[in-house]
Amino acid sequence: MVNLKINNIDIQAKENTTILEAARQNHIDIPTLCNYPDLSIKSECRVCVVEINGQKKLHTSCSTVVKDGMVVKTNSPKVLNSRKTIIELILANHDANCTACPKNYNCELQSLANKLGIDKNRFPTVLDIQPIDNENPVLIRNINRCIKCGRCIDMCKNVQSMGVLDVMGRSKDMKITPAYGKFLTDEFCTYCGQCSSVCPVGAIIENDDTDRVWEALNNPSLHVIVQVAPAVRVSLGEELGMEPGSIVTEKVVAALKYLGFDGVFDTDFTADLTIIEEGNELIERITNGGTLPMMTSCCPGWINFAEQKYPEILDNISSCKSPQQMFGALAKSYYPKKMKLKPDDIFVVSIMPCTAKKYEAQRDEMKIDNVHSDVDVVLTTRELGKMIRQMGINFENIEEVPFDKPFGITTGAAAIFGATGGVMEAALRTVYEVVNKEELTDINFTAVRGTEGIKEAEVEIGGQKIKVAVAHTLENAKTLSEQVKNGTSPYTFIEIMTCPGGCIGGGGQPYGTTKAVRDKRIEAIYQVDENMPIRKSHKNPDIIALYDEYLLKPLGKKSHHLLHTHYSSRKK
Amino acid sequence: MKIKEILSKYPKESEYLIEILLEIQSSSKNHYISSEDVEQISKYLDIPESQICSVTSFYTLLSMNPKGRYVIQVCHDVPCFVNDTTSIYEKLVDMLAIEDGETTEDNLFTLEITECLGCCNEAPAMRVNDQVYTSLTPKKVEKIVKDLRGEEK
Numbered sequence: 039m040v041n042l043k044i045n046n047i048d049i050q051a052k053e054n055t056t057i058l059e060a061a062r063q064n065h066i067d068i069p070t071l072c073n074y075p076d077l078s079i080k081s082e083c084r085v086c087v088v089e090i091n092g093q094k095k096l097h098t099s100c101s102t103v104v105k106d107g108m109v110v111k112t113n114s115p116k117v118l119n120s121r122k123t124i125i126e127l128i129l130a131n132h133d134a135n136c137t138a139c140p141k142n143y144n145c146e147l148q149s150l151a152n153k154l155g156i157d158k159n160r161f162p163t164v165l166d167i168q169p170i171d172n173e174n175p176v177l178i179r180n181i182n183r184c185i186k187c188g189r190c191i192d193m194c195k196n197v198q199s200m201g202v203l204d205v206m207g208r209s210k211d212m213k214i215t216p217a218y219g220k221f222l223t224d225e226f227c228t229y230c231g232q233c234s235s236v237c238p239v240g241a242i243i244e245n246d247d248t249d250r251v252w253e254a255l256n257n258p259s260l261h262v263i264v265q266v267a268p269a270v271r272v273s274l275g276e277e278l279g280m281e282p283g284s285i286v287t288e289k290v291v292a293a294l295k296y297l298g299f300d301g302v303f304d305t306d307f308t309a310d311l312t313i314i315e316e317g318n319e320l321i322e323r324i325t326n327g328g329t330l331p332m333m334t335s336c337c338p339g340w341i342n343f344a345e346q347k348y349p350e351i352l353d354n355i356s357s358c359k360s361p362q363q364m365f366g367a368l369a370k371s372y373y374p375k376k377m378k379l380k381p382d383d384i385f386v387v388s389i390m391p392c393t394a395k396k397y398e399a400q401r402d403e404m405k406i407d408n409v410h411s412d413v414d415v416v417l418t419t420r421e422l423g424k425m426i427r428q429m430g431i432n433f434e435n436i437e438e439v440p441f442d443k444p445f446g447i448t449t450g451a452a453a454i455f456g457a458t459g460g461v462m463e464a465a466l467r468t469v470y471e472v473v474n475k476e477e478l479t480d481i482n483f484t485a486v487r488g489t490e491g492i493k494e495a496e497v498e499i500g501g502q503k504i505k506v507a508v509a510h511t512l513e514n515a516k517t518l519s520e521q522v523k524n525g526t527s528p529y530t531f532i533e534i535m536t537c538p539g540g541c542i543g544g545g546g547q548p549y550g551t552t553k554a555v556r557d558k559r560i561e562a563i564y565q566v567d568e569n570m571p572i573r574k575s576h577k578n579p580d581i582i583a584l585y586d587e588y589l590l591k592p593l594g595k596k597s598h599h600l601l602h603t604h605y606s607s608r609k610k
Numbered sequence: 611m612k613i614k615e616i617l618s619k620y621p622k623e624s625e626y627l628i629e630i631l632l633e634i635q636s637s638s639k640n641h642y643i644s645s646e647d648v649e650q651i652s653k654y655l656d657i658p659e660s661q662i663c664s665v666t667s668f669y670t671l672l673s674m675n676p677k678g679r680y681v682i683q684v685c686h687d688v689p690c691f692v693n694d695t696t697s698i699y700e701k702l703v704d705m706l707a708i709e710d711g712e713t714t715e716d717n718l719f720t721l722e723i724t725e726c727l728g729c730c731n732e733a734p735a736m737r738v739n740d741q742v743y744t745s746l747t748p749k750k751v752e753k754i755v756k757d758l759r760g761e762e763k
Contacts (some may be wrong), residue, residue, distance in 0.1 A: 150633075151733060201658025206667045217659035610649070 042108040057099035057110055058086055068112050069121065069150055074333075075552040076538075078196065080188050081503055084124050085150065088112045092561045096120055102140075122154050132162040132239070133182035135252065141240035144549055147185060148239075164210075167191035171221040176229040176245055176396045179222060179223035181518045184214055186243040190233035193383040199539060202227050211456045214241075224397065225608065228512065230339040230536045231393030231418075231545020232605075242507045244288055244393045244546060248425050254385045254414070255298045262385045263296050263301035263373075265365045269456030269541035270419050272562035275554070277423035278433040278547040283558030285566055288438030290389070293426050295439055305388070306448035309455045309464070311584070312336065313575035315601055316358045317468045318592040320531055324499070329353045331507075331522060331529040334461050338398035339536030339607060343512050348519045349607030356533075357602040361455065362388050362395055363404050365445075366412030367600040372588050376444055381407070388416045388513040391456070391544030394536070403603045418546025447580040450567030453495060457560045458510035458540035459486035459493060462533040466497055466506070468576045473500045481573055488562070489557065492517065494529075504530035511538050613647055617654045623656050627665060631672055640676035640717065641739075648674075678713045678720040681760050683737045686723045689730035698734050699723070701748040705755050717758070 039050045044061050056079075060295050074082040079101050087096040091109035096117060099110075111117060129151065171179035188205070191214060197200040202222070206213050216222060222229075232498075234242040237362050254262045275284035275460045294302045320332050335341060344355060359367065366386050380598055388395060398404065399413040406412055415444040426433055440446070451467055454460030463483040485495035485507070491514040494507050507529045509518050513536045520553035521527040537543045539556035540565060572578060588595050616633050620626040634647050643666055652659045662748060666672040668696040684690075684699050703709055706719050713720045731743030736751075 195658065195661070204658070204660035204664040206664055208668050215660075217648070217663040406682050 040104045040106050040108075042104050042106070042110065044110045047299045051104045052446055053104075057088055057102050057104055057108075058096070058106050059304055061099065061110075061112060068099050069153060070100060071150060071185070071238060072189065074192075074238075075190055075554070076188050077192045077236065080192070082186065083128070085121055087117060087124075089114045089117050090436050091590060094256055118154070124158060125151050125154055125156055126159050128185050129156070129159050130163050131165055132185060133165060133180070135554065139183065139240040140243050140246065141183075141323055144430075145240060151334070151416075157411045164455075167196035168213075170328070172245070173221040174223055174227070174229070174245075174397075175400055175531045176284050176393050176442060177222055177227070177231060177234060177242060179242050180203075180211060180240065181215070183239050185239055186212060186214060187238060189215070189236040189238065190214065190242060193232045196538070197511050197513060198230060198232060199511075199516045200228065203233065204398075219539060224342065225610070227594075228339045228342040228346070228536065229394040229397045229545075230512070232394065232537060233545075233551065235545050235547065235551055236490055239434075243397065244418050244421065244423075246421060247396070247417055248421050248428075250415050251387055251417060252424065254387070257385075260385045261300050261305060261377075261379055262298070262382065262387065262390060263369060264299045264304045264387040265305045265308075265362065265369075266290055266294070266389045267305045267362065267391055267456070268453050268460075268542065268563065269544060269547070270389050270422070271453075271560070271566065272542060272559045273391060273419050273547050274389075274423060275433070277419055278426060280434055281558075282555045283562040287566065288300045289436050291354055291441055292436045293431050294389075295419070295420075295432055296431055296436070297429055299427060301442045302439075303365065303369075304448050304452075305361045305450035306455070307445035307578075307580065308361040308368065309336075309452035310449055310575035310578045310603070311364050311368075311583050312358055312361050312452060312461075313464050314453075314585075314592050315364075315470050315597060316356050316439055317465050317472065319356055319358060320465065320469060321473055322593065324504070324530065324597075331527050331532050332356055333522070335603075336455065336461055336535045337535050337541075338392065338394040339512070340515060340534045342394060342397070342608075343536065344519065345605055345608045347516075347609065348523060349434050349609045351522045352605045352607065353520055353607060355470060357604065358602055359404070359603050360395075360398065361452075362390065362413060362416075363398065363603070366399070366404065367406050367426040368445075369598055370406055370410070370412050370476050372584070373444070375588075385412045385507040386415075386449070388413050389419065389422050390416050390480045391419050392416075393418060393545040395546075406600060416477070419544075419548060420546060423548070445494050445580060447572070447578055448570075449575055449578050450570035450573035453570065454563055456541045456563045457487070458489065458535050459483075459508045459533065460540060461535075462486045462495075462506055462508050462531070464575060465531070465533075466495075467574045469499060470497060471574065472576060474498070486533075487560075489553070506533075508533045510540055511533040512536055512545075514591060574597060613650050617650065618680070622655055624655050624661075627655065627662065628669075629658070630655075631662075631666060635672060639679065641681055642673045645674075646675075649702045655663075659687070665762075676713075676717070679718050680738050681720045681722060683722045683724040685725070685727045685729075685733070685735050687726040689729075690734040693733040695746075695747050696732035698736065698746050698751055700757070701751045705752065719755075 068086050071085040072080045081098040081101045086099045088099045088109040164261050191203050275286040276282045291302045293400045333355045369386045370381045396416040399416045403445040450563035486508045492509045542559035543556045710723045712743045727735045729744045734746045735744045
C-alpha cells in the first residue's frame with residue numbers, strides 16, 4: 039500500500055493506482071474529458087491536471103501513478119485556473135452552438151464548462167468551419183464539434199480492430215478523420231456506432247430519423263407499426279432517467295402506443311423465428327455436409343465486417359435474415375394478409391440498440407417486393423428516448439401494456455438475443471431438443487454467458503459432440519474469422535456480435551455505456567428470460583401457428599423467399 | 611524498385627513503417643507515397659490505412675501528393691534571410707512561374723520554402739533533391755535551373 043495526501047486528506051492506495059483512481063476511490067472528484075472507463079489512458083485533454091508538492095509542472099492525474107509520501111492538490115488556484123484555460127481553449131476551437139446540437143444537455147464538454155464556472159470565453163473563436171460528413175445513412179461526423187480526445191480512435195482501432203479513424207496532420211491543423219480525409223462509407227466502416235457512443239460531444243452521432251417517424255404517425259392513410267428489439271427493454275429506462283438495468287418491457291409498449299403506433303410488436307417474436315430457421319439450417323448443414331462452422335447472421339455490423347474483410351467465409355454465415363428483417367418481411371406479407379390491409383399502406387418502424395441496423399434496413403436484399411424497404415425506418419434507443427421526451431410522457435410512471443397480436447407470444451430464448459452468447463444459448467436450447475428428441479434437464483448454458491471476449495462450449499447433438507464459440511467485439515470476431523478462413527476452426531457453430539457485451543452494449547444505446555452498465559443490462563436480460571413462462575423458441579405457440587397457417591415448414595419455399603438472404607464481397 | 615520488393619526487405623512489424631515510407635518515397639520519381647502504396651503497406655504490416663496516413667500527415671518530410679522531378683527547397687531562416695534569400699526565392703518564382711508548395715505544369719520542379727539546411731556559414735542556401743547549393747546569387751540560381759532543364763532534354 040502507498041500512503042499519500044490528497045487535498046490534506048490521508049489516503050491509502052494500492053501500488054500502481056493512478057492519482058485519479060485513488061482520488062475517486064476516496065470520493066474526491068477530479069474532472070476528466072478524454073478519459074473513458076474501459077478505454078486506454080490518453081492524457082490528451084489535460085483537464086485532470088493536479089499539483090504535486092515539490093514539482094513545478096502540473097501532472098495529469100489519469101496517467102500519474104501514486105507514490106509514497108506524495109502530497110497532491112486537486113483544486114489549488116493554479117490547478118483550477120489551468121483547467122479553466124484548457125476548456126476555454128477547447129471551446130475557442132469548437133462549434134459551441136449548443137442548442138443546435140443533438141448532444142445538448144448530454145455533452146461532457148458542456149457540463150464540464152458549466153462545472154468550472156465558464157460563462158464567457160477570454161479567447162476569440164478560431165474555428166475554421168469544415169464540411170459535415172453526412173454521406174451515409176447511418177452516422178454523421180461533424181468535425182467542427184470534435185475536441186480531439188481520441189476516444190473514437192481507441193474504440194475503432196483497439197476494440198473493433200477497424201482503425202477507420204485516426205489523427206491526421208499536427209498542431210492546429212490536427213483533425214480526426216478516416217484515411218485520406220475521406221468521408222465514412224460502407225466501403226470501410228461497419229457502422230457499429232461505437233464511436234458515437236463514446237464521443238463526449240456531438241462530433242459523431244446517428245442520423246436522426248425521428249422526423250420521418252413523426253410524419254408517418256401523422257399520416258392518417260398509413261398503418262404505422264413498430265417492433266422493439268430485445269436489448270431495448272433493459273436500456274430505454276436508463277435513457278429516460280431510470281437506473282441502468284431497469285426492465286421496462288411493457289412501459290416501452292405503453293409509450294409507443296401513446297406516441298400513436300397502430301401496432302406495437304416484439305422483435306423477440308422473430309428472434310424465436312430466427313432460432314427455428316437457423317437451428318434447422320444448422321441441423322441440415324451438419325447432416326448433409328454443408329459448410330461448417332456455421333456463423334450467426336443477426337448482427338449487421340458483423341455482416342458488414344465479413345463482407346468487407348472476410349469475403350472468403352461468407353458461405354459460413356447463416357442465410358437467415360436478422361430478426362429485424364424477418365419481422366419486416368412478415369410485416370409486409372403475412373401481417374397485411376391477416377389484418378386485411380394493403381402492404382403499401384404499412385409503415386414499419388424498428389426500435390434498435392444499434393446504428394448498423396439503419397444500414398441493414400436499406401439494403402437491396404431487404405425488400406421482398408424488390409422496391410420498398412421491408413423496414414421503413416430504424417430508430418436507436420436514444421432516438422426513441424428523444425421522441426418520448428418530446429411527447430412529454432412520464433415514462434417511469436406510465437401504466438404497462440402488453441405487446442399486440444398476432445406476434446404476441448415470445449420466449450425467454452428470444453429475449454437473451456440481446457446479450458453476447460444469447461443467440462447461441464437460444465439455438466442450443468432448440469437444436470438440442472429437436473435433434474436429441476429429449477428435454478434439457480438444465481436449459482441454462484452458462485458457459486456461453488458472460489463478457490469474456492471469446493467463449494467456448496461443447497454440446498452433444500445427435501450422438502456427436504460439437505464445439506461452439508461465441509465472440510463479441512470485432513477484434514474477437516477477427517480472431518475467429520481468421521481460423522475459419524484458414525480452415526483451422528475447431529467449431530461447428532459460432533455466434534458473433536459486433537458490440538461489446540452484444541446488443542445491450544450497442545452503438546445506439548444510451549450514452550455513458552461502460553462495462554459496469556453493460557453488466558447490469560446483461561443481468562436484467564437474463565432476468566427477463568427467467569421470468570418468461572416459455573423459454574424455448576420451438577415451444578412458442580404463436581410460432582407453431584405461423585408455420586401451420588402460413589410458412590408451412592422451416593427452410594421451406596416461403597421461408598426461403600421471406601426469411602433468408604445472401605451476402606456479397608465488398609473487399610477492395 | 612517495385613513496392614513489393616521494398617516491402618519484402620522489412621519484417622512485418624509496424625515499427626518499420628517510417629523506414630518503409632522513406633524508402634518508397636525516395637524510390638518514387640515524383641517523391642511521394644501513393645494511395646496504392648498505402649494500401650500495400652497496410653496489408654503487409656496489417657495496420658489500418660488511417661494509421662499510415664496519420665504518420666505521413668505528421669511529418670512534412672513525407673508527402674502523399676506527387677511532386678516535380680526536382681524538389682527545390684529554399685531556406686528562409688535568419689542567416690539566409692539576412693543574406694538576401696528573398697532575391698533567390700523571387701528568382702525561382704520568376705523562372706518557374708510557381709510559388710511555395712506548387713509544382714510546374716511539366717512536373718519538373720516543385721518549389722518549397724524550408725527550415726535551416728545547416729549551411730548558415732555559406733548562406734543563402736537551397737537544396738535540390740539531395741544536392742545542397744550554397745552562397746547563392748540570382749545568377750547562380752539561373753544557371754542551376756537551366757542546367758537541370760538541360761539534363762532533362
